[in-house]
Amino acid sequence: MQLPKALAFDVFGTVVDWRTGIADQVTTFLSQHLPGTDPALFADEWRSLYPPAMEACRSGRRPFTLLDRLHFETLVQLVESKGVRAAQLDEGELLDLSYANIALMIAMNRFNGLVWDAILGAEFSRSYKPAPQAYLRSAEALCLEPRDLCLVASHHSDLAAARACGLQTAYVDRPMEYGGALAPDRDCEQAWEWQANDLMELARQLGAA
Amino acid sequence: MQLPKALAFDVFGTVVDWRTGIADQVTTFLSQHLPGTDPALFADEWRSLYPPAMEACRSGRRPFTLLDRLHFETLVQLVESKGVRAAQLDEGELLDLSYANIALMIAMNRFNGLVWDAILGAEFSRSYKPAPQAYLRSAEALCLEPRDLCLVASHHSDLAAARACGLQTAYVDRPMEYGGALAPDRDCEQAWEWQANDLMELARQLGAA
Numbered sequence: 001m002q003l004p005k006a007l008a009f010d011v012f013g014t015v016v017d018w019r020t021g022i023a024d025q026v027t028t029f030l031s032q033h034l035p036g037t038d039p040a041l042f043a044d045e046w047r048s049l050y051p052p053a054m055e056a057c058r059s060g061r062r063p064f065t066l067l068d069r070l071h072f073e074t075l076v077q078l079v080e081s082k083g084v085r086a087a088q089l090d091e092g093e094l095l096d097l098s099y100a101n102i103a104l105m106i107a108m109n110r111f112n113g114l115v116w117d118a119i120l121g122a123e124f125s126r127s128y129k130p131a132p133q134a135y136l137r138s139a140e141a142l143c144l145e146p147r148d149l150c151l152v153a154s155h156h157s158d159l160a161a162a163r164a165c166g167l168q169t170a171y172v173d174r175p176m177e178y179g180g181a182l183a184p185d186r187d188c189e190q191a192w193e194w195q196a197n198d199l200m201e202l203a204r205q206l207g208a209a
Numbered sequence: 210m211q212l213p214k215a216l217a218f219d220v221f222g223t224v225v226d227w228r229t230g231i232a233d234q235v236t237t238f239l240s241q242h243l244p245g246t247d248p249a250l251f252a253d254e255w256r257s258l259y260p261p262a263m264e265a266c267r268s269g270r271r272p273f274t275l276l277d278r279l280h281f282e283t284l285v286q287l288v289e290s291k292g293v294r295a296a297q298l299d300e301g302e303l304l305d306l307s308y309a310n311i312a313l314m315i316a317m318n319r320f321n322g323l324v325w326d327a328i329l330g331a332e333f334s335r336s337y338k339p340a341p342q343a344y345l346r347s348a349e350a351l352c353l354e355p356r357d358l359c360l361v362a363s364h365h366s367d368l369a370a371a372r373a374c375g376l377q378t379a380y381v382d383r384p385m386e387y388g389g390a391l392a393p394d395r396d397c398e399q400a401w402e403w404q405a406n407d408l409m410e411l412a413r414q415l416g417a418a
Contacts, residue, residue: 068352101350101352102327102329102350102351103350103351103352103353105327106326106327106351109326110326115324117315117318117319118311118314118315118327118328119327119328120311123333123350124332124333141310141311141312141332142311142312142315143277143310143312144312
């Protein structure tokens with residue numbers, strides 16, 4: 001196995017615990033507007049609205065739209081489906097919850113002491129995973145052939161799309177990514193080039209720790 | 210004076226000494242192919258071909274083209290103007306000299322121990338300074354109003370364009386940026402919001418050191 005020359009990390013879910021973070025974040029909001037709603041289930045429901053929203057951009061049904069905007073729209077959709085009139089809420093409250101782009105990445109990196117060489121997310125490639133451009137433009141930005149770049153992710157669907165573009169793939173297991181439920185993308189599971197229980201184990205496999 | 214919420218740094222010339230770096234880098238090449246050529250003057254000449262090449266992209270005469278490609282073309286143009294047939298050189302030699310994008314930035318940051326929150330260069334904004342998009346997309350990526358972002362640069366022309374977009378401006382003096390010659394953009398000089406002899410002095414002015 002040829003070692004990759006660079007690693008591209010999926011961040012939400014793979015590097016940081018998105019689900020618990022969101023659940024913590026929405027607790028106050030829910031106690032005020034939707035008392036009795038389980039914060040972790042609310043996070044799961046919100047997340048389930050995210051792939052169709054990105055798909056609208058990928059398919060060209062709507063132009064490329066920043067993740068913030070998509071998150072905001074799906075949040076409005078979710079609270080309205082639960083009987084809350086979003087128009088009667090303080091917009092700032094909803095915006096605080098749906099903020100997820102380079103600015104958020106920077107704040108999160110600083111808070112967690114994460115240091116990256118570059119942030120090559122959707123705002124950079126102007127396309128959402130699993131569109132090929134999202135993987136290929138990252139390789140291009142690093143002046144690498146796709147086979148020399150390895151995607152590190154805890155989601156089989158993400159890895160499958162990266163493999164289809166010629167990238168190497170590293171699966172990191174995050175058993176609580178879906179709160180312990182079965183992964184919705186388990187039908188995409190394959191034998192990945194690298195497979196580890198955590199990031200340190202992956203680093204050791206790659207000879208980097 | 211309202212303190213900026215973020216600083217955007219021009220890198221080549223302002224943070225790193227481009228001229229000396231290139232002069233060192235081309236010395237071997239010149240001794241083989243153009244003996245007697247002064248490396249620092251060669252660097253200046255190469256640089257002088259850079260604004261017109263970017264201008265072709267900005268004006269729309271040609272589509273957005275990566276900096277590497279522009280640097281490569283202007284290098285070919287320069288050596289050919291000196292009587293060297295570029296086609297007879299090893300292309301790798303020319304490519305080694307003209308490599309200047311995110312991949313180079315990462316290598317340079319690692320070599321120099323520079324840590325950035327994000328790299329928001331031309332590849333991100335898909336436009337070259339001093340086009341307004343180059344400044345405005347950086348503010349947008351950081352979720353900031355232009356007035357809350359401050360460009361740090363040693364080039365008056367760059368600062369003037371940033372100010373025209375509503376950014377704050379910080380001038381850092383780099384007296385050897387043109388080898389001691391007068392700055393070609395000195396007619397753009399204005400009273401900038403911040404003005405310092407080096408980055409540490411700027412940090413002190415901003416209360417950050």
